[in-house]
Structures are given as structure tokens and as C-alpha cells.
Amino acid sequence: MITKNTRYGQGVEQYQARLIAVRERVNAASVAAGRDPSEVSILVATKTQSVETIRTVFALPEASGMLRGENRVQELVAKGPDLVDLQARTELIGPLQSNKINAALRWVNGVSSVASRELAQAMAKRLDPARVLPVMVQVNVSGEETKSGVAPAEAMAVASYCAELPNLAFRGFMTIGAHSDDEAVVRRGYAKLASLRDRAESLGIGEALHLSMGMSNDLEWAIAEGATIVRVGTAVFGPRDAVR
Numbered sequence: 001m002i003t004k005n006t007r008y009g010q011g012v013e014q015y016q017a018r019l020i021a022v023r024e025r026v027n028a029a030s031v032a033a034g035r036d037p038s039e040v041s042i043l044v045a046t047k048t049q050s051v052e053t054i055r056t057v058f059a060l061p062e063a064s065g066m067l068r069g070e071n072r073v074q075e076l077v078a079k080g081p082d083l084v085d086l087q088a089r090t091e092l093i094g095p096l097q098s099n100k101i102n103a104a105l106r107w108v109n110g111v112s113s114v115a116s117r118e119l120a121q122a123m124a125k126r127l128d129p130a131r132v133l134p135v136m137v138q139v140n141v142s143g144e145e146t147k148s149g150v151a152p153a154e155a156m157a158v159a160s161y162c163a164e165l166p167n168l169a170f171r172g173f174m175t176i177g178a179h180s181d182d183e184a185v186v187r188r189g190y191a192k193l194a195s196l197r198d199r200a201e202s203l204g205i206g207e208a209l210h211l212s213m214g215m216s217n218d219l220e221w222a223i224a225e226g227a228t229i230v231r232v233g234t235a236v237f238g239p240r241d242a243v244r
């Protein structure tokens with residue numbers, strides 16, 4: 001699979017510069033929020049990117065410690081065999097249909113996008129009994145109809161359900177922020193996710209809980225509200241083809 005993306009003049013130096021810029025944004029936002037920058041991990045969303053591009057980016061020392069995320073199962077599975085030796089944890093960050101569970105779980109270290117008890121149960125049933133899969137519950141904090149995720153009012157119940165399944169390890173909450181330029185609106189959603197995490201912690205549901213929130217255009221707002229994982233695509237790869 002060689003789909004060189006030359007349209008935007010992408011080269012190794014450009015990826016390197018963008019990774020450095022993202023890391024600097026994360027560091028600055030963490031410091032501004034009175035947080036330790038090492039609390040915030042960077043997940044690189046590699047949708048539409050070729051195996052070659054993904055390898056190029058993750059071979060860079062600047063990408064060390066970063067995670068990789070795929071939101072489309074079809075792409076995750078197609079690229080899986082060519083990326084088995086990638087030195088990065090891979091997360092599914094998009095919807096999973098029950099008939100694709102076996103295929104998908106083969107290529108991930110964790111699932112950030114559990115959006116129902118049924119999916120949690122179906123994954124637990126299909127997992128190798130020796131395997132414990134870290135999962136996060138995806139919450140639709142904005143209530144926008146186009147967004148997947150459980151309603152905030154149901155999030156705790158789904159989280160504790162995941163935590164009780166023997167081969168799932170509940171590790172926190174994920175959301176896609178409100179589609180808005182209004183800082184107050186977007187941050188209110190992130191604050192809601194943070195309050196769910198706080199409640200889960202106080203109830204002893206799961207451990208080492210993460211907050212996966214914030215993308216290329218709003219990661220500062222998410223970090224101000226407590227994000228421990230920010231997910232960036234365009235900040236690293238440049239604009240995606242509109243058709244995909």
C-alpha cells in the first residue's frame with residue numbers, strides 16, 4: 001500500500017516539526033493549567049494515512065511514547081498485518097459492530113469507544129480468556145445526534161458494567177467535543193466528562209482512569225479541563241482529503 005501524500009509536500013521534516021509543535025502545545029497548555037505535562041499523552045489518529053506514512057511518523061524519536069488510534073474498523077484491520085511491529089499502543093477510537101469484534105480486537109491494545117453494555121458484553125465473550133482488554137466508555141457530552149457515545153446519565157452504569165466483566169479493565173472515559181467555536185460550550189462538555197471520571201474514582205470503579213478528550217483544534221481547552229489523552233490527526237498529518 002503505497003499512497004504517497006505529496007500534495008501537501010509532506011516529508012519527514014514536516015512530520016517531525018508538527019510532532020514537536022503538538023508536544024509544545026500540550027506542554028504549554030499543561031503548564032497554563034498548573035498540571036505536569038507528563039500527565040498528558042498524545043494519541044495520533046491515523047485514519048486515511050497509509051502504512052508507509054504511519055511507519056514514518058512513529059519511527060521518529062519525537063513520536064516516542066505516543067499512541068496510535070484508528071476510528072474505522074475496516075482500516076484498522078486492513079493495515080493491521082503491516083503494522084504488527086509498530087512501537088506504539090494502538091487504540092480503537094471509533095464505533096465497533098458486534099460482527100467485527102473478532103477482527104478488530106486482534107489489532108488493538110485497547111478500545112476507547114465502548115458505547116453500550118451490549119458491546120462490552122460481546123467483547124468480553126469473544127476475548128481470549130487469558131487476555132484483559134483495557135477499555136474506555138465513550139460519552140456523548142454534547143448531546144449532538146451525529147455523535148456516538150452513551151448519554152452522561154448512563155455513563156456510570158456502563159462503566160461499572162465494564163469494570164465487573166472479568167476480561168475488561170475499565171480505564172476511563174472518552175468523548176468527541178461539541179462541534180462549536182465557543183470555548184465555554186466545548187469546555188462545559190469536557191468538564192462533564194471530568195466529573196464522571198471523578199465520580200467513578202470515588203466509587204472505586206476501575207483504576208488509573210483516563211480522560212481522552214480534545215483534538216487538533218481544541219486540545220488546550222481539554223487539557224484545561226483535565227484531559228490525560230489528547231487525540232490529534234490534522235495537527236500531525238495536515239488536512240485530510242475531503243472525500244474520505
Ligand SMILES: *Cc1c(COP(=O)(O)O)cnc(C)c1O
Nearest residue numbers: 045071093215216231232233234
Ligand atoms: C480523526 C479523529 C481525531 C483527530 O481529529 P483531528 O481533528 O484531525 O485532530 C480524534 N478523535 C477521533 C475519534 C477521530 O476520529
